[in-house]
Amino acid sequence: MNKRNPTPNMHGHKARKRFGQNFLHDPYIIGKIVSSIHPKESDCLVEIGPGMGALTEPLLEATGKLQVVELDRDLIPILRTKFFNYPNFRIHEGDAMKFDFTTLLEPGQKLRIVGNLPYNISTPLIFHLLSYHARVDDMHFMLQKEVVERLAAAPGSSDYGRLGIMAQYYCRVEPLFIVGPGSFNPPPKVDSAIVRLRPYEQLPIEAKSVATLQQVVREAFSMRRKTIRNTMRNLISAEQLEALGIDTSLRPEVLTLEQYVRIADAVFAERQVEPEESMDGTE
CATH class of the missing domain: 3.40.50.150 (Vaccinia Virus protein VP39)
Incomplete structure (x- = not known):
């Protein structure tokens, strides 16, 4: 060679x-x-x-x-x-x-x-x-x-x-x-x-809407030094997060994928219907 x-x-x-x-x-x-x-x-x-x-x-x-x-x-x-x-x-x-x-x-x-x-x-x-x-x-x-x-x-x-x-x-x-x-x-x-x-042949954790998961994660890490309570306030209230078992005093980098999917599913359920959007690479 x-x-x-x-x-x-x-x-x-x-x-x-x-x-x-x-x-x-x-x-x-x-x-x-x-x-x-x-x-x-x-x-x-x-x-x-x-x-x-x-x-x-x-x-x-x-x-x-x-x-x-x-x-x-x-x-x-x-x-x-x-x-x-x-x-x-x-x-x-x-x-x-x-x-x-x-x-x-x-x-x-x-x-x-x-x-x-x-x-x-x-x-x-x-x-x-x-x-x-x-x-x-x-x-x-x-x-x-x-x-x-x-x-x-x-x-x-x-x-x-x-x-x-x-x-x-x-x-x-x-x-x-x-x-x-x-x-x-x-x-x-x-x-x-x-x-x-x-x-994965079959996703181990599946979100109801990938577009919503994308948005939730993007929003969470837009201000990664702040708490989830603050970074997510435009999408979901602190009370709703607590109802999902999420500690709102945590920073975004501490939450697991499973927790982000749980948040995204709750946001999606509240919206009921949302068109899927393609993935992009903006950070």
């Missing part, structure tokens, strides 16, 4: 800051990521932001087929040239934030999604991908280490917030290992980490 890995300056292409590009080039880390993914020939595998193909190559070698979503049009001819001998390699030029991943589904299969996600859009992109949870088998992402910590955070942690709550609502979140800046070109100023997200 080492000999075939693309060099960072292949074809003179330079990483673009506006696309948040940091190209992976460390063969040891690439091998470790591929081992974690454990790709199989039968997989419906999708890679987001293949860059210059550092992960693409071993994934194609393992499966013989791969679909990729790439925004940088200058990289597309490089990828086409590099992988011309794989007839089942498909490139979709577009923005993963707006891409409809259901178009990549094959009959009777779920998607397996992988990617070295740009740090500047990783949070909203994860929210977008979570909206496909029912059609996804698993997701393996390279992210800024802090984002992985937020995804996996437990109640009571300073990293716990909206991203972690919504990710854990839909998925088992498993941080795998840390990747240092030297594995990339150009090296980022922060550590990265690999995380596995595995959507």
